[in-house]
Amino acid sequence: MxxxxxxxxxxxxxxxxxxxxxxxxxxxxxxxxxxxAKNQPIYFPREPSSxxxxxxxxxxxxxxxxxxxxxxxxxxxxxxxxxxEMAYLGEGExxxxxxxxxxxxxxxINKDEFKSFVEQNPELNxxxxxxxxxxxxxxxxxxxxxxxxxxxxxxxxxxxxLADENGKKIGDEIFVKPFLKHQDIAELTAxxxxxxxxxxxxxxxxxxxxxxxxxxxxxxxxxxVKKIG
Amino acid sequence: MxxxxxxxxxxxxxxxxxxxxxxxxxxxxxxxxxxxAKNQPIYFPREPSSxxxxxxxxxxxxxxxxxxxxxxxxxxxxxxxxxxEMAYLGEGExxxxxxxxxxxxxxxINKDEFKSFVEQNPELNxxxxxxxxxxxxxxxxxxxxxxxxxxxxxxxxxxxxLADENGKKIGDEIFVKPFLKHQDIAELTAxxxxxxxxxxxxxxxxxxxxxxxxxxxxxxxxxxVKKIG
DNA sequence: AAACTTCTGTCATCCTGCAGACAGCAGCCC
DNA sequence: GGGCTGCTGTCTGCAGGATGACAGAAGTTT
Numbered sequence: 001m002x003x004x005x006x007x008x009x010x011x012x013x014x015x016x017x018x019x020x021x022x023x024x025x026x027x028x029x030x031x032x033x034x035x036x037a038k039n040q041p042i043y044f045p046r047e048p049s050s051x052x053x054x055x056x057x058x059x060x061x062x063x064x065x066x067x068x069x070x071x072x073x074x075x076x077x078x079x080x081x082x083x084x085e086m087a088y089l090g091e092g093e094x095x096x097x098x099x100x101x102x103x104x105x106x107x108x109i110n111k112d113e114f115k116s117f118v119e120q121n122p123e124l125n126x127x128x129x130x131x132x133x134x135x136x137x138x139x140x141x142x143x144x145x146x147x148x149x150x151x152x153x154x155x156x157x158x159x160x161x162l163a164d165e166n167g168k169k170i171g172d173e174i175f176v177k178p179f180l181k182h183q184d185i186a187e188l189t190a191x192x193x194x195x196x197x198x199x200x201x202x203x204x205x206x207x208x209x210x211x212x213x214x215x216x217x218x219x220x221x222x223x224x225v226k227k228i229g
Numbered sequence: 230m231x232x233x234x235x236x237x238x239x240x241x242x243x244x245x246x247x248x249x250x251x252x253x254x255x256x257x258x259x260x261x262x263x264x265x266a267k268n269q270p271i272y273f274p275r276e277p278s279s280x281x282x283x284x285x286x287x288x289x290x291x292x293x294x295x296x297x298x299x300x301x302x303x304x305x306x307x308x309x310x311x312x313x314e315m316a317y318l319g320e321g322e323x324x325x326x327x328x329x330x331x332x333x334x335x336x337x338i339n340k341d342e343f344k345s346f347v348e349q350n351p352e353l354n355x356x357x358x359x360x361x362x363x364x365x366x367x368x369x370x371x372x373x374x375x376x377x378x379x380x381x382x383x384x385x386x387x388x389x390x391l392a393d394e395n396g397k398k399i400g401d402e403i404f405v406k407p408f409l410k411h412q413d414i415a416e417l418t419a420x421x422x423x424x425x426x427x428x429x430x431x432x433x434x435x436x437x438x439x440x441x442x443x444x445x446x447x448x449x450x451x452x453x454v455k456k457i458g
Numbered sequence: 459a460a461a462c463t464t465c466t467g468t469c470a471t472c473c474t475g476c477a478g479a480c481a482g483c484a485g486c487c488c
Numbered sequence: 489g490g491g492c493t494g495c496t497g498t499c500t501g502c503a504g505g506a507t508g509a510c511a512g513a514a515g516t517t518t
């Protein structure tokens with residue numbers, strides 16, 4: 001299953017890869033590149049969703065805020081991934097915040113222009129559906145985690161996924177460089193900042209991981225896997 | 230936003246509506262109708278996902294089971310909806326249980342045949358993507374509920390949604406006929422059977438709802454809405 | 459109609475993890 | 489360098505809700 005996910009991931013990354021010269025040129029025409037500084041918003045809830053985005057550089061977080069002001073992170077978007085894709089489906093308004101976690105470069109693609117572009121390149125149809133399907137699968141796993149797992153397991157799964165997706169393997173340790181603050185991890189794993197801290201500290205004390213404000217090192221990947229069960 | 234969801238729902242329902250005679254005939258050819266008795270499984274996790282299903286009659290639940298045997302309901306499928314659609318995306322194996330909640334009639338459509346059918350009827354492309362997108366949106370709302378809401382609010386939201394989607398309005402009360410057992414509601418709202426019972430009993434005592442084993446009546450819809458916030 | 463099984467209703471108990479408070483650090487700006 | 493501001497580390501009390509146990513009601517089977 002992990003393999004399948006990876007397969008899909010690569011396909012997303014290559015959403016436009018098999019396009020011919022002609023189409024790539026056209027794609028360039030309907031695309032506008034934007035630089036977005038760290039911590040700056042890309043879009044807001046209730047804003048009309050007029051375009052979808054392809055993330056060329058940096059990381060983006062998609063968040064929702066509850067009636068009483070609590071924030072949760074719906075998803076992290078990594079380089080090479082697409083976000084704001086509900087625009088493509090005719091969803092009229094954004095229903096989350098998109099915020100740059102680093103200095104980012106994004107390509108904005110107008111939804112209507114993209115729609116006709118897809119019509120002219122019908123091989124993109126299935127790819128777009130798969131892209132949405134991949135997100136669906138991720139969300140279903142997220143739901144499962146929220147229901148079945150306790151705070152420690154959720155944080156452990158998160159670290160594992162982060163390491164596998166964004167880490168560099170050096171020897172049998174995995175380094176993750178631009179780390180997140182504990183508050184962000186809390187918002188991703190539906191727990192509190194304090195609980196995240198105590199779980200991380202505990203894992204560090206057991207020599208499963210090591211970390212400081214900037215980086216995370218997974219030292220015993222299998223211990224994490226064991227913890228999740 | 231509720232309107233948008235309804236709009237999409239209708240579109241799914243009409244997935245095949247605009248097809249011409251010719252295509253409908255072809256669709257009939259690649260479709261096989263099956264009757265499934267109450268409580269009988271339709272598919273299992275790890276089973277090859279060779280087809281997708283269109284639910285003509287009855288209700289279906291999609292569930293996952295954790296390593297230690299706890300069950301959760303991922304989604305309820307109502308008449309007119311599609312399920313098992315990940316097959317269409319090339320996902321090799323099912324990753325949930327699908328079980329008939331009532332006596333059901335489903336149409337099974339082989340995924341490869343369906344793919345070529347969609348190629349011949351390209352207007353279905355966007356519809357399929359939207360169908361998946363709708364589920365994505367539902368799941369994101371589910372995640373939000375799990376993170377932001379407490380047990381009472383989750384159960385209240387569930388009842389509200391059930392009433393709005395499946396209920397019959399009579400006067401200013403809403404009747405929902407084939408009700409679920411408390412255990413099912415617990416598995417849908419990520420809480421325990423006992424907690425569901427006490428929340429329902431409490432709402433009944435406050436005359437917001439009424440219920441017995443067979444049916445549910447929402448008496449004060451606005452009280453439910455208020456509770457969710 | 460009797461014997462089962464499955465669901466509902468209710469309690470008492472226990473525990474995970476949240477919330478508040480505060481001290482120590484690091485980075486940043488003046 | 490000094491003073492902000494934002495992040496981390498730790499402790500404590502508290503509460504929402506899980507769990508187990510059991511009795512009664514409703515369906516099902518024979």
